[in-house]
Amino acid sequence: MIYTDTRDSSVKVDFKTAVLNGMNSKTGGLYIPVDFPRLSDSILKNPNEPSFRSVALEMAKPYCEGEIPDADLDAIIQDAYPFISKLNQVDPITYVLELFHGPTCAFKDFGARFMARVMSYFNRENKDNLHILVATSGDTGSAVGSAFHNVPGIDVTILYPEGKISPLQEKQLSTFTGNVRALKVNGTFDDCQRLVKTAFTDAELRNKFRLSSANSINISRLLPQGFYYMYASLLAKSKSWVSNKLEDPAIIVTVPSGNFGNLTSGLIAKKMGAPITGFVAATNSNRTIPDWIATGKYDARPSVETYANAMDVGAPSNYERIAAMYSLEEVRDLFASYWLDNDGIIESIKDCNKKTGYIIDPHGAVAWKAWDDIRNGKLEEIMNGAKFDYTKPGLTTNVPSWAKEVVNKNAVGIILETADPAKFGATVKQAIGRAPVIPERLQKVMQLEDRAIPMQNDYNQFKDWLMANL
Numbered sequence: 378m379i380y381t382d383t384r385d386s387s388v389k390v391d392f393k394t395a396v397l398n399g400m401n402s403k404t405g406g407l408y409i410p411v412d413f414p415r416l417s418d419s420i421l422k423n424p425n426e427p428s429f430r431s432v433a434l435e436m437a438k439p440y441c442e443g444e445i446p447d448a449d450l451d452a453i454i455q456d457a458y459p460f461i462s463k464l465n466q467v468d469p470i471t472y473v474l475e476l477f478h479g480p481t482c483a484f485k486d487f488g489a490r491f492m493a494r495v496m497s498y499f500n501r502e503n504k505d506n507l508h509i510l511v512a513t514s515g516d517t518g519s520a521v522g523s524a525f526h527n528v529p530g531i532d533v534t535i536l537y538p539e540g541k542i543s544p545l546q547e548k549q550l551s552t553f554t555g556n557v558r559a560l561k562v563n564g565t566f567d568d569c570q571r572l573v574k575t576a577f578t579d580a581e582l583r584n585k586f587r588l589s590s591a592n593s594i595n596i597s598r599l600l601p602q603g604f605y606y607m608y609a610s611l612l613a614k615s616k617s618w619v620s621n622k623l624e625d626p627a628i629i630v631t632v633p634s635g636n637f638g639n640l641t642s643g644l645i646a647k648k649m650g651a652p653i654t655g656f657v658a659a660t661n662s663n664r665t666i667p668d669w670i671a672t673g674k675y676d677a678r679p680s681v682e683t684y685a686n687a688m689d690v691g692a693p694s695n696y697e698r699i700a701a702m703y704s705l706e707e708v709r710d711l712f713a714s715y716w717l718d719n720d721g722i723i724e725s726i727k728d729c730n731k732k733t734g735y736i737i738d739p740h741g742a743v744a745w746k747a748w749d750d751i752r753n754g755k756l757e758e759i760m761n762g763a764k765f766d767y768t769k770p771g772l773t774t775n776v777p778s779w780a781k782e783v784v785n786k787n788a789v790g791i792i793l794e795t796a797d798p799a800k801f802g803a804t805v806k807q808a809i810g811r812a813p814v815i816p817e818r819l820q821k822v823m824q825l826e827d828r829a830i831p832m833q834n835d836y837n838q839f840k841d842w843l844m845a846n847l
Contacts, residue, residue, distance in 0.1 A: 378440050380596065382406035383697040392444050393499045396492075396597040397507065399590030402578050407697050408596045413648035414439040416607070421650045427611040429461040430454055433604040436649060437491075440600055445498060453498065457490040462605040464612050467733040469621050470789045471748065473741065474609045481549060482797035482819060483687075484639065485520030487605060488598035493524035493531075495597045496589065500530050503587070508847050509533040510576055511591040512569035514542070514635060514687050516796055519549035521591040522557040532847065533557040533591070536569040536832070542686050545800050545819060552825035560842070564834035567680045567691050570636075572839045582840065586847050593638020594694050602642035606630065607651045609791055614652050617789065626789045627654035627782035631748045633740035633795050634660045635688030637695035644702060644711075654788070655779040658714045659747040661685045661722070664767075665693060667714040670775060671767035673705055684722045684804045685739040687795070709775040713756065715747035717770050725749075726808035736813050738801050741794040747772075748790040757784045 380395040382388035384406030390398075395408035416435055420427070433454045434447075441450055463475040479486025500507050509531060511521050518535035525533045537550050539561035550559045562569050570592070576582055577590065593599050610628050617623050630653055632640040640658055647653045658666055661683040669675045677692035699708065717725065722739050725746035729737045737745055750756075750772065759765070759774050760781075767773050782788045798805050799819060802812040832839060 378442055379411045380408045381411050383409055383701045392441055396495055396595065397499055397587070397589050399588070399595045400574075400577055402583055405574065405578055407594050407694065409698055409701055410440060410596075413645055415650045421611070421652070424615060426615050427608055429604065429608045430458055432608045432611070433458065433601065436604055436607055436646075437600065445495070449498065453491065453494045457494055457601075458487075460486075462487070462609060464609050464791070465735070466620055467735045470752065472609070472613055472789065472791045473735060473737070473794045474605065474791050475794050476605060477794065477797040479520070480818065481516065481519040481523050482800060482816060483516035483520055484602070484793070484795040485516045486524070488593070488602045489517075489520040489524035489591065491601035492591060492595060492597040493521075493528055496531060497528050503530065505587055507531050507587050507589055509589055509591045510536070510573045512536045512566060512573045513550065514538070514566035514689050516546065516687050516800075517592060518559065519546065522550065522553045522559070525591075526553060526557050527555055531556065534843070534847075535559040536562050536572060538562055538565050538569055539831070541565065541682055541689065543801055543803075545802070545823065546686075547829075548822050548825065548827070551827040551829035552822060554828065559829040560832040560839075561829040562832045562834055565680045566689055568834045570692070570694065572834070572836055575836050576840065576843065579840065582843065585844070592694065593636055593641070599638055599642050600645065602639055603646035603649070606643045606646035606653065607649065610646070610651045610653045613789060613791060621789055623787060623789065626787055627779050628652055628791060629655050629657060629748070629751075629779060629783065629788050630791045630793065631657040631659050631744040632793050633685065633688060633744050634658050634666065635663070635690040635693065637666060637693040637699060639793065639795070641695045641698045644699070654782060655777050656712050657744070657747050657751065658712050659744045660716050661688045661743060662716065662718050663689055663691050664716040665691055666696065667716045667773050668767060669696070670705075670709060670712060670714045671773040684719050684801070685743055687740055688743070710778045713747070713751060713775070713777050714773045715743070715750070715771065717743045717746055721746060721770050723804070723808045726805060730809045736798050736805060736809065737794060738796050738798040739804050740796060741792060744792040748792055752783055752788070752790065756780050760784065
């Protein structure tokens with residue numbers, strides 16, 4: 378497979394180069410495959426329930442072809458996924474795809490564990506360490522730190538915005554030892570991301586160190602997130618007649634979105650044949666992408682703090698990939714977009730629990746509210762000419778191609794639940810009056826010593842620290 382650059386289509390590199398470089402240091406662009414091969418009908422049209430790891434292997438093969446033999450790739454996948462995603466039906470036409478059954482209780486485990494093993498595979502013959510720099514708005518850092526902890530030949534530096542993530546999330550980041558360290562930055566996630574991106578384009582640093590990324594800007598973290606889209610949509614399809622009495626329902630996936638890597642992974646899965654009809658891009662008050670869909674103008678801005686902190690991103694990196702894959706009109710045809718403020722998040726957690734008994738986290742709550750509004754008439758209002766104010770919480774007023782499927786009651790929804798609600802216990806308790814049960818693996822983390830290093834939002838200070846400590 379050949380990979381090109383979102384900013385320079387003449388760039389052609391192999392998978393190893395794309396993975397180990399993270400992004401193109403010359404252009405600042407992100408790597409993207411030149412092609413998205415469709416899976417065989419033996420997988421896509423198999424009436425039986427799919428196997429997650431078999432789906433993962435078949436999806437990964439074309440992107441690693443000629444660089445990782447199939448047997449080695451299978452070993453990577455088997456080692457990366459002792460857990461799988463779980464599709465939980467909460468009402469007749471709604472599924473919650475639980476992505477928090479990995480070691481750090483967040484969806485980032487799916488991408489990070491695959492990426493760590495691929496990087497280790499490609500790095501095995503190098504004498505010099507590979508240095509991973511990663512910015513996190515909550516769950517990325519802990520997943521990356523866990524995935525790379527004690528991996529030989531690889532060091533990890535995690536940047537997170539001090540005071541802007543939940544206490545449990547911070548514990549997961551600040552307690553690593555050995556080859557993983559965390560910097561708590563006096564700023565926002567966007568500031569952390571800017572520091573990392575600047576480092577990647579710093580010629581002096583690149584000449585001194587081998588640097589790579591572990592955010593969703595790295596293609597080896599983005600591609601494996603597509604595994605659960607393919608798996609879940611095939612599973613929902615195979616269960617549809619028994620579960621919702623629909624012969625061939627349109628499948629609409631609602632994705633809590635911050636840096637928009639997760640949604641981009643869904644787009645890749647769809648291009649590879651996943652039976653997904655459309656997407657809902659659901660975010661919080663950091664509504665950069667919904668505003669772009671509503672107005673046609675992409676306007677990156679400073680992020681604002683919300684209860685759904687992993688989506689506190691004002692300048693989403695993966696906008697570049699989405700814009701490289703689709704025109705704006707194609708995006709409007711494929712996506713509905715939706716945003717919710719803090720009050721709406723609390724109400725949505727409460728509403729989901731009241732209607733279904735399910736306890737959902739703040740990020741999944743935005744997706745729940747988006748899907749619940751869409752299926753209960755809001756999309757039909759737009760089809761009938763209603764014009765919603767895109768600066769207010771709710772839907773933007775584009776009509777996606779799948780709108781009639783929803784209105785005609787021939788659609789089911791898959792909501793992505795990206796983190797265990799226990800990671801946001803105080804917010805959940807505020808909404809429903811009780812805190813969710815904390816998994817044992819998270820309870821253990823709370824007893825560990827904090828080791829995070831304070832850092833100002835200043836690139837020169839950050840560079841000096843890297844030069845002195847890598």
